Amino acid sequence: MSGAVAATLFGPEDLRLVGYEPGPLAPGMVRIRLGAGGICGSDLHYFRHARTGDFVVTSPLVLGHEIAGEVIATGGAVPDLAVGERVAINPSRWCGRCSYCQLGRANLCENIYFMGSASKTPHMQGGFASTFDVTPAQCVKVPGETPFAAAALAEPLAVALHAVARAGDVRGKDVVLFGAGPIGLLTMLAARLKGCASVAVADIAAAPLAFASRLGADQVINLGAGDEAAEARFDAAFEISGTGAGLAAALRSARRGGVVVQVGNLAGGSIPVPANAVMSKELDLRGTFRFGAEFQEAVELIAGGQIDVLQLVTAERKLAAAPEAFRLALDRSQSVKVVLTGD
Incomplete structure (x- = not known):
């Protein structure tokens, strides 16, 4: 064996380090050695329940889609990529041919495969592995x-960035975010970057709210302690917690004619929400799914120092300690973003 391992999910809370021998590299593909990978909220949903929203794990799945690494091999001539270069990996593999790709909305691609996701069968394996193969476009x-x-x-x-873009022009506007996890905190930073006037952050837990304050939130709202977001005050409200209660609160908090963006992946099936608010306040309720061209923008913002994403990293663990790292990431009192690193 090569010593290569992959963090593979077999069922709820059944994450194993599985050894494998990397096979031949297909023509036109690129082999990456894992440098680092962030554990995402959807990874945690998969870990706990073997599903996230309507995506259900039906066969062993290598998790991980927040990944970067080093090019260690190319399958033939690959323009603009060389062995030894560092790359951020776009986990989306779009077809480039369907109507959505042609319209510039590749995140809605009819034939998309997404690393570490059970959205398609067979599942597309993720990047929490010693090495993995991607296309040059990724x-x-x-x-x-x-x-x-x-x-x-x-x-x-x-x-x-895509979530903020879905809200429209936020310059000079008051924004509220429901959910102070990593996506919520990054949405706060993105909204700041795009010129919003103020950002309030709501959550049910004190620790992530304290973190949001340190990152510059104008107001924190502890829903778990009985605080409530002001009704009909905000120009844009973002539901990021992935809960029906969060979506209901976002609908209540948006002013008349405001925008509500659903970012969080709600539990599968039907969820009751006060939908009449969409009618009576003439709200724009918008979905946001992954991202498109924003991936390139994100890399440029990070590389250029405009957004310091490392502020969110509270722990790093080796890939070989993935099960422990996942349990740590589940503890919101102890962690914000846990990152796995290559061995």
Whole structure:
């Protein structure tokens, strides 16, 4: 054996380090050695329940889609990529041919495969592995001085940038975010970057709210302690917690004519929400799914120092300690973003 391992999910809370021998590299593909990978909220949903939203794990799945690493081999001539270069990996593999790709909305691609996701069968394996193979189009080069952990967080930053873009022009507007996890915190930073006037952050837990304050939130709202977001005050409200209660609160908090963006992946099935608010306040309720061109923007913002994503990293663990790292990431009192690193 080569000593290569992959963090593979077999069922709820059944994450194993599985050894493997990397096979031949297919023509036109690129082999990456893992530098770092962030554990995402959807990874944690998979870990706990073997599903996230409507995506159900039906066969062993290598997790991980927030990833960066080093090019160690190319399958023939691959323009603009060389062995030894550092790259952030876009986990989306779009077809480029369907109507959505042609319209510039590749995140809605009819034939998309997404690393570490059970959205398609067979599942597309993720990047929490010693090595993994991607297409050249998935590789975005980063400067040699950019830490792997920072480059890996281009993916969640891209999610946040796309969410803010879905809200429209937020310059000079008051914004509220429901959910102070990593995506919520990055959405706060993205909204700041795009010129919003103020940002309030709501959550049910004190520790992530304290973290949001340190990162510059104008107001924190502890829903777990009985605080409530002001009704009909905010120009844009983002539901990021992935809960029906969060979506209901976002609908209540948005002013008349405001925008509500659903970022969080709600539990599968139907969820009751006060939907009449969409009618009576003439709200724009918008979905946001992953990202498109924002991935390139995210890499540039990180490499250029405009957004310091490493502020969110509270722990790093080796890939070989993935099960322990996942349990740590589940403890919101102890962690914000846990990053796995290559051995």
